Amino acid sequence: MTPPEIYDLRGLNCPLPVLKAxxxxxxxxxxxxxxxxxxxxLAVIDIPAFCNESGHRLVSTESMSEGHRFLVERGA
Structure with a gap:
């Protein structure tokens, strides 16, 4: 199994990270x-809410030195 890709949304403000994701x-x-x-x-609020509303699974959330990263699994 290949590791998940990284989608760089750094520097974008609400609502762009969710729209692009x-x-x-x-x-x-x-x-x-x-x-x-x-x-x-605001991504710490927006990304989990987006996953919940869209049927995707939020697998992991990690704090980074300049922000956050979220591992999302595509739902049905």
Whole structure:
């Protein structure tokens, strides 16, 4: 199994990280995973809410020196 790709969303502010993540995940297969890296402080609220509303699974959340990263699994 190949490791998940990293989608660099650093430097983008709300709502762009969620909008871009939605588009990228739409082109993936169910069960495929993607790291989202963000610097937007609201992403800690927006990304989990987006996953919950869209049926994706938030696998992991990590704090980085300049922001956060989220491992998201594409839902049905």
């Amino acid at each position: 939605r588009k990228r995940l739409a082109g993936m297969t169910v069960g495929e995973q993607l790291w989202l890296e963000t610097t937007d402080p």
